[in-house]
Amino acid sequence: MRKQNTAMPVLHISKRTSLPLYKAWAIRAVAILLALVVCAVVTTALTGLNPLGVFKAMFDGAFGTQRKIWILGQNVAILLCVSLAVTPAFKMRFWNIGGEGQILVGGLATAACMILLGDKVPNWLLIVMMILSSCLAGAIWGGIPAICKAKWNTNETLFTLMMNYVATQLVAFFVIVWEVPKGAGKIGIINQDTHAGWLPQIGSYKYLLNILIVAVLTVIMYFYLTRSKQGYEIAVVGESEKTARYVGIKVEKVIVRTMMISGGICGLAGLLLVGGTDHTITTTISGGRGFTAVMVAWLAKFNPLVMVLTSLLLVFLSRGASEITTIYALNHSFGDILTGIILFFIIGSEFFIGYRLSFLKNEQKEGKGNV
Amino acid sequence: MENKTAAVKMRNITKRFGTVLANDRVWLDIYKGEILALLGENGSGKTTLMNMLSGIYFPDEGQIFINDEKVMIRSPKDAFGYGIGMIHQHFKLVDVLTAAENIVLGLKEPGRLNLDEVARKVKSICDAYGFDVDPYQKVYNMSVSQKQTVEIVKVLYRGADILILDEPTAVLTPQETEKLFAVLRNMRDDGKAIVIITHKMHEVEALSDRVAILRHGQFVGDMLTRKTNAQEMTNMMVGRPVTLNIDRPDPVNPKPRIEVTGLTVRDMEGTLKLDNVSFTANSGEILGIAGISGCGQKELLESIAGLQKVESGSICYVEDDGRREELIGKDPLSIADMGVCLSFVPEDRLGMGLVGSMDLTDNMMLRSFRKGKSFFTDKKQPRSLAEQVVKELEVNTPGVSTPVRRLSGGNVQKVLVGREIASAPMVLLTAYAVRGLDINSSYTIYDLINKQKQAGVAVVFVGEDLDVLLELCDRILVLCGGKVSGIVEGRGASKPEVGMMMTRLGGKTNA
Numbered sequence: 001m002r003k004q005n006t007a008m009p010v011l012h013i014s015k016r017t018s019l020p021l022y023k024a025w026a027i028r029a030v031a032i033l034l035a036l037v038v039c040a041v042v043t044t045a046l047t048g049l050n051p052l053g054v055f056k057a058m059f060d061g062a063f064g065t066q067r068k069i070w071i072l073g074q075n076v077a078i079l080l081c082v083s084l085a086v087t088p089a090f091k092m093r094f095w096n097i098g099g100e101g102q103i104l105v106g107g108l109a110t111a112a113c114m115i116l117l118g119d120k121v122p123n124w125l126l127i128v129m130m131i132l133s134s135c136l137a138g139a140i141w142g143g144i145p146a147i148c149k150a151k152w153n154t155n156e157t158l159f160t161l162m163m164n165y166v167a168t169q170l171v172a173f174f175v176i177v178w179e180v181p182k183g184a185g186k187i188g189i190i191n192q193d194t195h196a197g198w199l200p201q202i203g204s205y206k207y208l209l210n211i212l213i214v215a216v217l218t219v220i221m222y223f224y225l226t227r228s229k230q231g232y233e234i235a236v237v238g239e240s241e242k243t244a245r246y247v248g249i250k251v252e253k254v255i256v257r258t259m260m261i262s263g264g265i266c267g268l269a270g271l272l273l274v275g276g277t278d279h280t281i282t283t284t285i286s287g288g289r290g291f292t293a294v295m296v297a298w299l300a301k302f303n304p305l306v307m308v309l310t311s312l313l314l315v316f317l318s319r320g321a322s323e324i325t326t327i328y329a330l331n332h333s334f335g336d337i338l339t340g341i342i343l344f345f346i347i348g349s350e351f352f353i354g355y356r357l358s359f360l361k362n363e364q365k366e367g368k369g370n371v
Numbered sequence: 372m373e374n375k376t377a378a379v380k381m382r383n384i385t386k387r388f389g390t391v392l393a394n395d396r397v398w399l400d401i402y403k404g405e406i407l408a409l410l411g412e413n414g415s416g417k418t419t420l421m422n423m424l425s426g427i428y429f430p431d432e433g434q435i436f437i438n439d440e441k442v443m444i445r446s447p448k449d450a451f452g453y454g455i456g457m458i459h460q461h462f463k464l465v466d467v468l469t470a471a472e473n474i475v476l477g478l479k480e481p482g483r484l485n486l487d488e489v490a491r492k493v494k495s496i497c498d499a500y501g502f503d504v505d506p507y508q509k510v511y512n513m514s515v516s517q518k519q520t521v522e523i524v525k526v527l528y529r530g531a532d533i534l535i536l537d538e539p540t541a542v543l544t545p546q547e548t549e550k551l552f553a554v555l556r557n558m559r560d561d562g563k564a565i566v567i568i569t570h571k572m573h574e575v576e577a578l579s580d581r582v583a584i585l586r587h588g589q590f591v592g593d594m595l596t597r598k599t600n601a602q603e604m605t606n607m608m609v610g611r612p613v614t615l616n617i618d619r620p621d622p623v624n625p626k627p628r629i630e631v632t633g634l635t636v637r638d639m640e641g642t643l644k645l646d647n648v649s650f651t652a653n654s655g656e657i658l659g660i661a662g663i664s665g666c667g668q669k670e671l672l673e674s675i676a677g678l679q680k681v682e683s684g685s686i687c688y689v690e691d692d693g694r695r696e697e698l699i700g701k702d703p704l705s706i707a708d709m710g711v712c713l714s715f716v717p718e719d720r721l722g723m724g725l726v727g728s729m730d731l732t733d734n735m736m737l738r739s740f741r742k743g744k745s746f747f748t749d750k751k752q753p754r755s756l757a758e759q760v761v762k763e764l765e766v767n768t769p770g771v772s773t774p775v776r777r778l779s780g781g782n783v784q785k786v787l788v789g790r791e792i793a794s795a796p797m798v799l800l801t802a803y804a805v806r807g808l809d810i811n812s813s814y815t816i817y818d819l820i821n822k823q824k825q826a827g828v829a830v831v832f833v834g835e836d837l838d839v840l841l842e843l844c845d846r847i848l849v850l851c852g853g854k855v856s857g858i859v860e861g862r863g864a865s866k867p868e869v870g871m872m873m874t875r876l877g878g879k880t881n882a
Contacts, residue, residue, distance in 0.1 A: 012429055014388075227747045232733070232740055239726045245678060246715070246723050247737045248704030 012358045024353045031349030035342045042341065047330065054324055058338070061323020062316045072312075072319060074207035074277060077214040078269055080311040082286075082293035084214075084221045085265035087302050088258050089142075090294075091225065092238040098145065098160025099290025101167030102138040102263040104283070106270025108171050109137035111281040114190045114197035114274075115178050126197045127275070134271035135264040141167065142263020143256055150252035164290070171283045189279050199276040210272045217265070222304040234258055266290070299347070317342060375402040377439070378533050378564040379424065379455075384433035386419055393419040395588040396433070401533065406555060406565045408579035408596070410608055412809035414767070414779035416588040417568050421535045425457035426450035437533075456526025457535040460807075462518050464510045471506035474525045496527050500557045503550075515664060516547040523554070534558065535566045540574055541806060544663050545837060545870045552578050570809055572601040572615075573838065584608055609811050617817050617842040619861070620825055623655030627689050628829035629675060629798060634684035636670045636853075644670040646853045648684070652798070652829045657820065659844030659861065660833040662873055667853040668833045669718060672800045675831070676715040677703045688713075688798075714796035716788055718803050718833075720780075724787045727776035731757040731768065734775055735790050760789030764815060781812030788819055799823050802833045817843060837866050851876050 040051030047054075062072050082099050089096035113130045121129070145159035180188045191197060202208045225231040237244045237254050244251050269289070274281050296314060300306035321335025379401040386394040394416045401407055411417045422428045424435065426447040435442055437453045444450050450457075464473050471489045490506035497504050504520050513521070519539060526534060536555075540548045555578065559565055569575060575582060576596060583593040584607045591607055606612050629652040636645040645667045652658045660668055673679035675686055677698060686698040688711050696709055706713060721727040725734045735753035743749060757771040764785040768778055775783055784804065792799065801820065805813040820843070824830050834840045840847055844861040849872040856872040 223747075229740055229746065229748050232736070232748050235729070235733075236726055236737065239728055240722055242719070242723045243726055243737070246676075246703065246717065248702060248707060250702075250704070 014356050014358070016354060016356050019353060027352050028346070028349050031345045031352075032342070035345035038345070039338050039341050042337065047328070047334070049328060054328070054338075057324045057327045058320030061321075061327075062319040064323075068319070070205070070207050072315060073211050075315045075319070076308075076311050077207070077211045078272060079289050079292060079296060079315055080307055081214045081217060081269040081272065082266055082289045083296040083300075083307050083311055084217055084304055085138075085262050085269065086290075086293050087221065087262075087297045087304065087307070088225065088231075088234055089262040090297055091302050092234045092255065092258050094146070094149070094238075094255060094259060095157045096142065096145075096160050096259065096262055097157060097291065097294060098142065098163045098263075099266050099293050100286050100288070101160070101164035101290070102141045102266030103270040103273070103286040103290055104164075104167040104171050105141045106134040106138040106267025107274040107281050107285055108167075108174060108270070109133040109267065110197075110271045110274040111178075111187070111190060112174070115187075118191045118194065118196040123196055127199065130197055130271060130275055131268075134267040134275075136267070138267020138270065139260040139264035142259040142266065146256045146259030150255045168283050171281060175281065175283070186282065187280050190281075191279070197275055198279060199272070207277065210276045213272065217268075218304050218308060225302070225304065230254075230257070313346075375405060377401065378403045378437065380436040380439070381420070381424070382434045382436065384420065384423060384430045384435070386416075386423060386428060386431050392588050394423075394430075397585070397588070397590045399583055399590060399593075401564045401566055402581075403532075403564050404559055404562045405580045406559050406567060406578055407593075408575040408582045409566055409568045409585065410575065410582055410604060411585035412608055412811055413781035413807070415585040415608070415809075417585055418537060420585070421457060421537065421566065421568065424450065424533075425455055425535060451526075451529050451531070453533075454531050455533045455535070456529060456531030458519070458522045458526065458537065458539060460537050460541065462522055464518055464521060466511040467509065469507050469509050470504050470513075470521045470524070473510060473521055474506075474528050478529065493524055493528065496524055500527075500554050500561070502554055515542045516544075516551070519543070519551070520554075527558075532562070533564045533566075535568075537568045538570070538807065539567065540569065540571065541835070542664055544873060545866065546874065548574070570807070570813075571836065572604065572810070575604065576601060586610055605810050608809070613811065613814070615810075617814070617839065618821055619843060619845070620821060622653065622845050623825055623827055625653035625656045626691075627651045628654045629831075630685075630687040630689060630695075631675070632685050632687075634671070634674060634686065635682045636667070636674055636679060637682050638670070644853050645674070648850075648853075648855050650848050650855065650858060652831050654797070654829045655824055655827045656845045657824050657830040657832050657843060657861075659840040659847040660831060660850060661837065661840050661847050661869055662850035662856075664835065666850040666873075668802065668850060670853075671850070672715065672717070672802055672831065672833060674699070675798075675800060676713060677701050677706045712794060712797045714791035714794060714799045716784075716791050716799070716801040716804055718806070720783050720787050721776060724791075725775050725783065728774050730774055731761070731766075731771040731786060734786060735760070735793075738790065738794060756790070756793055757786075760786060760793070764789050764819070781808045784808055784816065785812065788816060792819060792823055796823070796828055799828050799830045800833075801831070803835060804832065805839070806835065813839075837869055841866060841869070849873055 036055065043049055043051045043054050061068070063069055082103065086096050086099050110130045110133070113126060113133055117126055117129065141163055145154070145156050145163060148154040148159060149156045175185070175187055178187050179185060199209055225234070233249050233254050236247070236249060237251055241251050273285050278285060292314060296307055296311045299310040317339045321339050324330060325332045325335045377400045381397060381399040384394050384397045397420055399420065409417045409421070419428060423430050424444065426444045426449050429445060435444060442453055444453065465476065468476065471486055471493055474493055475484065475489050493504065493506045496502070502520050502524060504517065504524055510518060510521065519542070539551060543551060555565055567579065579596045581593055582596055582599065582604060584591045584604065586608060602615060605615060632649045634645050634648040638644050648671065660671065662668055670679050674681050675698065681699050684699070688696045688698055690696070696711060698706055698711070701709070717723040726737070732750060732754045735756045736748060736750070739753065740748050754771060760766060761768060761771060766782045766785045768782060775786055778786065788804065804816050804820065808816065820830055820832065832844055841861060841864055846858055847861055847864060847869060848858045849856040849869055851873055854876055856876050859869065
C-alpha cells in the first residue's frame, strides 16, 4: 500500500482571490503578444509569407479605408446589439441561444410593415409601426420558450435553438410570398423608389444612426443590469431560484419578462438590419450573430461596457481574416486558423487571471500568457 | 507524550489563500492509539490543516512526516497511500449503489470484482469495531448515521489507520452519537490515530484524549483532555475569558402569535412530511423545535414562511389586537404585504438566505429592494445597514463590498441573522442558527435571539444540539417523523426525556 514518492510537484495551481486591474490587463496584453508571435510562426511555416505583411493586411482589412471603418462600426453595432440582448437572459442563467431566430422574426416583422404598408401610411407612422412590430415579434419569439420554461421547466437551450429553425423557415416562406420579380427566389431591395420605411440617414453617414442607437442602448443596458430593481431580480434569480422565492420574487414572472426584453432587443437588431442597412430580408441576414453574441457576452463577463471591446475584437478578427484571404489568395481556412489562435490565447489568459501558478522549490514565479 | 509514537508530525505548515493566512507555521503531532480533538473558532484553520493532510490542499510551506518519514501528499490518493482517510461533513456516496459497492468504488484492485468477497471483508471490519452495516443495503435506504458509517468503513477498507472526522456529530441524534463514539474508542484501542473536528465541548470532554487548539491559523497549544475543562479550552480558542452559560430571561408578556392547527404537508414525491401538527408560538417566548434531522422541521418553517405547499390545516397569525390572518396559500410577498412582519433564517444560508456571489450591501437589499417607487435600486440604506451589522455583530470581513461567499460560516450567519432582525420582526423563524458556528459566534447568535424575545418577538428556534435547546428555549416542541411527539417546558426538561421523544412518538410526555 505504501508509496515511496518524494519528488517535488513542479507546478502548483491555486485560485487568486483578487488581482489589481493593471495586472489583469498586463496578462491580457502578454497573451495577445504571444498570440501574435504564434500566428507569425504559423504563417511563415505554412505559407512562407512575411508575417508582418499579413498582420498589416489584417489591420488594413478592418481599418484600411474610411469605408472599411464605417463597415466595421456597423458590424460592431449590430453584434453588440445582439450581445446586449442575450446578456440579461444569460445573467439569469437562461441559456438563450435563440438570438438568430429572434433577429429573423424582428427583421421579418419589419419587412412585412415595409412591404404591406409602405404606400398606405405616412412614413413616420410606418417607422413607428416597424419599431413596435419588430420588438414585439422578437419578444414573442423569446417569450414562448420562457413561458414553457416557467410553466413546465422545459430545457431552454434546446427550445430556443429549435425556434431558430422555425424562424428561418418562416422567413424562407415569406421570401417566396413576397419575391420580386416572381420566380427570383428573393425579395430584392424593398421600396427602392419611395424609400418608405427606410430608417433616416444622418447626413451622409449611412451607418451612423445604427451606431448611435446601439451606443445609447449599451448605456441603458448597463444601468438596467447594475442599478435597476429588475436587474437586481435578474441577478438573484440567476444565482439561486430558492433565494429568489424566499424573498418573494416571482421567478416565473422574471423569467418571462427578461426573455421578452432579450427577444425584443434581438428583434430591434433585426429592424436595424432590415430597415437601416440592408433594406431586404434573407434567411441569412443575421449571419450567425445570435451565436457570436454569446461569445461576446461571455468574454465581457456580461458587462455591457466591456462588450464594446469584445465585439470590436471579434468583428476586427473576422474582417481582417477575410481580407488576408483575398489579398494573398489563401484558403479561407487560413484566416480562421489565425482567428482561432488569437481567441485561444485571449480566452486562455483568463485562466491566468483567475489562478496563480507557482513553481515550488523556493522560487515563487507567476506563469503568464502561455498555456 | 507518555511514550506514544507519533503517526503524523506536521511542522511549520503554512497555507495562504490570497492574502489570508489560513495556517501560520503550525506544529501538530498526531499519536497512534489516541483520539485528538482539534478545536478552534470558525476560520481558525482546522479544516484547512486537515485538508492538507488528506491531500486536498498542498501546503505553501512546511513539512509533513508520517511515521518519521518526510512525505509529500499531493492528492487524496497519495493520502490514502499513507493510510490517511478523512470523513467529510458532506457524504460522498452514490445513492443507487449498495454499501459494499460504494466502498470499493474507485479502488483499482487487480482481478475481477467479487462483491461477496468485498461484503465479507466489510463484515469483518464491522465486527472488529462494532459497526452496524448491511453491505447489501442501498444507500438511498439509509439514515444519515448509516451513511456516515459507510463513509468510515470505506476509509478503513482502504487501509486507513489515521482517521480524520470533520464535525461528525452535526447530523446525528444523541443515541447515534453515543454509538459513533463507542466505535471510535474501539478504533483507538486498536492503535489507530483519530482526529475529530468539533465545536461541541461536551463531546470533546466525553471522547477525546488530547486537545489541540488553533486560533487565527496558529497553533496555540495542546493538552490532555482530562487535565483541562471546557472553560479553559474555550478561553484558549477565543483568546480571552468568556462565559459559557446561555441566558434564559423570563418570557415577556406571552400572547399567542402564530397558531398552527392540523398542519399536513406532503413533499413532491407524495411522502407525508408533516402530519396533523398543531401548536402555538407565543410572543416574547422562544419555542424550540427538536427532532432528528429531516423530521419535518424544514417543512414546518417553510410552511409558515409561505414557501411550502400545504395539503391541509391552518396557520393563523394573531395580531396584538386579536385580529387573525390566515397565512396558508400566501407567498412571502403577500404575507409581507399583509403587514405580517416575519423573518426567516433558513438552514441553507448561501443557497436560500443569501446570494453567495453578491456583496454584503446587495444581500442586505434582498428583502427590501422593492421599497419605493423608483425604477432603480437605492443602495445607500442597505449599505449603511451592512455597515451597521458588520459593526454591531463584529462580522469579520474586509468590507461591505466583499462577496458573502468569501466569509467564513459564522460570519455568513451573522450577516443573515443581522438582516433578518433588522426589519424589526414580530415572528422570527430560525433553522439551525448555530450549525457549524464556533462557541463565540454561537453565543453572539443566542444573545441576538434572546434580545428579540425580550423585544416581544415570537421566536421559533429549530435546533439540533439538545443541550442548547434545553438551556435556551422556554418551551420545546419535539417532532418525530412529522408528528408532534410532545411539547415540554424548557425549564426542567431532561435530555434523555427529550431524546426518547425524538425517537419514539410520545416518549413519556406530560405537558
